[in-house]
Amino acid sequence: METAMPISTAEEQMPLSPWQLFWRRLKQRRIAMAGGAILIVLYLVALLAGFVAPYNYDRQDRSRFFHPPIWPRISSFHLVVPRYEQLPGSFNYRATPNDTKPVRFFVHGGKYKLFGLIPATVHLFGTGSENYPVYLLGTDQFGRDVFSRLLYGSQISLSIGVIGILLSFTFGMIIGGISGYFSGWTDTIIMRLCELIMSIPALYLIISLRATFPPGMSSSQVYAMIIIILSFIGWASMARVIRGMTLSLREQQFVLAARSLGQTHLKVIVRHILPNTFSYVIVAATLSVPYYILGEVVLSFLGVGIQEPNASWGNMLTAAQNTEYLRNYPWLLAPGAAIFITVLAFNFLGDGLRDAADTKSL
Amino acid sequence: MNLLEIKNLKMDFGSGADALRAVDGVSLSIGAGETVCLVGESGCGKTVTALSIARLVPAPPASYVGGEILLNGRDVLKMSNGELRDIRGGVVSYVFQDPGASLNPVFRVGNQIKESLKLHKPEKATNAEVIRLLKLVGIPARESRIKNYPFEMSGGMQQRVMIAMALASEPKLLVADEPTTALDVTIQAQILELLHNLKQRLGMAILLITHNLGIVGDMADRVAVMYAGQIVELAPAKELLRRPLHPYTKALMNAVPKLAGGANRLSAIPGNVPRIGNFPPGCRFAPRCPIAKSECSEKIPELVEVEAGRWVRCPYWKS
Numbered sequence: 001m002e003t004a005m006p007i008s009t010a011e012e013q014m015p016l017s018p019w020q021l022f023w024r025r026l027k028q029r030r031i032a033m034a035g036g037a038i039l040i041v042l043y044l045v046a047l048l049a050g051f052v053a054p055y056n057y058d059r060q061d062r063s064r065f066f067h068p069p070i071w072p073r074i075s076s077f078h079l080v081v082p083r084y085e086q087l088p089g090s091f092n093y094r095a096t097p098n099d100t101k102p103v104r105f106f107v108h109g110g111k112y113k114l115f116g117l118i119p120a121t122v123h124l125f126g127t128g129s130e131n132y133p134v135y136l137l138g139t140d141q142f143g144r145d146v147f148s149r150l151l152y153g154s155q156i157s158l159s160i161g162v163i164g165i166l167l168s169f170t171f172g173m174i175i176g177g178i179s180g181y182f183s184g185w186t187d188t189i190i191m192r193l194c195e196l197i198m199s200i201p202a203l204y205l206i207i208s209l210r211a212t213f214p215p216g217m218s219s220s221q222v223y224a225m226i227i228i229i230l231s232f233i234g235w236a237s238m239a240r241v242i243r244g245m246t247l248s249l250r251e252q253q254f255v256l257a258a259r260s261l262g263q264t265h266l267k268v269i270v271r272h273i274l275p276n277t278f279s280y281v282i283v284a285a286t287l288s289v290p291y292y293i294l295g296e297v298v299l300s301f302l303g304v305g306i307q308e309p310n311a312s313w314g315n316m317l318t319a320a321q322n323t324e325y326l327r328n329y330p331w332l333l334a335p336g337a338a339i340f341i342t343v344l345a346f347n348f349l350g351d352g353l354r355d356a357a358d359t360k361s362l
Numbered sequence: 363m364n365l366l367e368i369k370n371l372k373m374d375f376g377s378g379a380d381a382l383r384a385v386d387g388v389s390l391s392i393g394a395g396e397t398v399c400l401v402g403e404s405g406c407g408k409t410v411t412a413l414s415i416a417r418l419v420p421a422p423p424a425s426y427v428g429g430e431i432l433l434n435g436r437d438v439l440k441m442s443n444g445e446l447r448d449i450r451g452g453v454v455s456y457v458f459q460d461p462g463a464s465l466n467p468v469f470r471v472g473n474q475i476k477e478s479l480k481l482h483k484p485e486k487a488t489n490a491e492v493i494r495l496l497k498l499v500g501i502p503a504r505e506s507r508i509k510n511y512p513f514e515m516s517g518g519m520q521q522r523v524m525i526a527m528a529l530a531s532e533p534k535l536l537v538a539d540e541p542t543t544a545l546d547v548t549i550q551a552q553i554l555e556l557l558h559n560l561k562q563r564l565g566m567a568i569l570l571i572t573h574n575l576g577i578v579g580d581m582a583d584r585v586a587v588m589y590a591g592q593i594v595e596l597a598p599a600k601e602l603l604r605r606p607l608h609p610y611t612k613a614l615m616n617a618v619p620k621l622a623g624g625a626n627r628l629s630a631i632p633g634n635v636p637r638i639g640n641f642p643p644g645c646r647f648a649p650r651c652p653i654a655k656s657e658c659s660e661k662i663p664e665l666v667e668v669e670a671g672r673w674v675r676c677p678y679w680k681s
Contacts, residue, residue: 184422253463260418261478261527262450271477275468 025356032352035345042342046154050112053148054126054134058309059110061133061143066091066329069138072103079103081127081134101132138331140319146334153311153335157293160227164292165285168231172238173281177269179239180246194236202233206295210304219310226305230295242277249273279357287350290343297339313339363435365534365567366392366415372428373414382639384410386591392535397561397568399578399599402588403635408571412537416450452482455528459540461520465512471523472508475530482531495526500556518549529560537569554581575618579603587611590636590646593665596673607672607679610647653681
């Protein structure tokens with residue numbers, strides 16, 4: 001029998017759109033794809049934090065402060081956790097022999113709200129018993145589960161990066177676009193303002209801006225405040241780059257063509273000039289998210305950000321300031337590892353996006 | 363009343379002592395349905411004059427120091443921004459030199475034509491209307507073409523899209539600024555043919571800017587020849603081509619290579635167009651003019667009607 005000739009459809013012959021070409025080049029970059037996959041997992045887990053975390057972020061286990069991590073092990077085809085007992089007079093714990101309880105999935109536990117809306121009690125895993133806890137990353141000085149707090153904290157730390165970028169980049173693009181498009185004294189004023197903001201060391205700016213907000217705000221107010229502060233610092237550098245790109249783009253003939261159709265200045269900027277900067281902006285945004293995450297960490301670490309008992313990666317690290325804690329209870333550094341992984345994943349993805357967006361590369 | 367009446371237009375780049383006069387006393391009228399060609403070397407002010415019709419030259423640096431541009435009887439130079447946006451595309455549309463650069467590279471062409479419709483004919487901003495326009499400008503496979511990005515099209519196709527965009531709002535005047543310079547010769551002929559047909563079907567006027575005298579004979583009713591910011595000759599196209607009067611026009615015609623002439627060297631006009639702001643005193647063409655006399659660099663000649671409909675800026679046109 002003859003083998004059938006491959007029939008190329010019209011669809012295959014169609015030239016690829018810029019996005020398809022971009023995607024094809026991105027797929028060839030394994031490290032970037034790995035970074036992207038890690039980020040997808042992290043964000044999914046953050047979204048479902050209440051479900052994945054076995055305990056609530058503020059649940060205290062008063063009989064188990066500074067408990068080391070408890071990992072389930074396999075015993076007669078079951079995942080089991082042993083029962084630990086505190087040795088008197090110290091934060092040392094010992095497993096009681098032959099006293100275990102199986103770890104079950106989709107177990108009922110403490111109340112939480114899925115997506116902050118739907119009340120639920122089902123957790124991904126747990127033992128269902130207070131005496132047999134599963135502390136994957138141990139507990140902190142208040143007997144709270146570090147793993148659960150890490151997940152709740154990721155909701156804040158990961159979302160601050162994305163929302164902050166959205167805010168500051170939108171603002172920076174529009175301001176930069178206006179600055180470059182109109183040039184002249186508009187440009188001079190805006191650019192000097194940007195330079196002013198950029199010339200002040202970020203940390204001092206963060207702390208002095210924090211001082212302009214009243215103390216004793218609710219946690220959601222603090223959350224909004226952190227985003228505003230970080231965006232206020234971040235838009236200037238974006239505006240400068242976009243302004244430079246706009247200066248060259250506005251001389252392009254399609255800008256004149258759009259104006260000759262009677263398009264308004266603002267729409268020419270937003271609809272015609274800024275979309276031409278997207279390939280740069282997407283890369284820059286990905287590479288800048290870590291700075292926002294670290295900004296929140298710095299604020300919370302200094303005790304002026306997210307307040308206890310709410311969890312964020314920054315305020316969890318506050319507990320790890322003490323060298324004695326660090327030596328004896330190294331699991332308190334877990335949020336540091338989480339930050340490390342997230343920042344690295346964003347950088348790998350950003351690098352890959354930049355290479356894929358560069359049409360001159362192969 | 364003429365559709366367009368430019369009267370003694372004077373435009374500077376810059377201001378004060380540094381001002382450079384780019385357009386110096388240009389007067390030109392275009393009637394409804396008429397085709398006028400604006401001819402001249404690079405840098406003589408053709409494009410700036412044409413862009414001024416919809417006040418598209420960015421100001422600053424440009425500033426209009428005199429004259430008026432009457433479009434449908436109303437002075438463009440006195441219009442508010444809102445009125446200007448209405449006439450841009452609404453009364454006068456533009457087609458530019460390089461179609462590849464005139465289309466936004468990141469949008470599909472169908473959406474770009476639709477944008478033009480949204481601005482002036484919002485009720486007609488549909489795919490069906492876009493397809494009708496593409497049919498009008500002779501693009502095949504329109505249903506799939508509207509999803510193309512500009513880079514997926516050839517130069518001729520891109521220019522057809524530009525023309526479709528310009529026609530979307532049914533303008534009274536189409537300004538085509540060297541619409542075929544970036545295209546190869548066979549495509550040039552197709553695009554000019556298209557413009558010619560569209561003009562007859564839609565009854566719009568065309569202001570065609572070119573430095574190609576070959577185009578003039580095919581397209582134009584009247585021709586204005588510009589040199590160094592001034593019109594030096596204005597005449598019906600056929601008569602100008604048969605019997606040019608101004609020495610500059612004669613020199614331009616001589617520079618067109620002739621098939622019958624054999625393998626002689628191409629004749630060129632000696633020297634260069636004077637730099638803007640550095641115009642010679644008196645007649646601006648005098649330093650390059652074969653018949654220049656000593657008075658030529660003293661007195662500035664006027665544009666005079668020497669025969670019916672024929673205007674020349676040279677007192678020695680007879681010689």
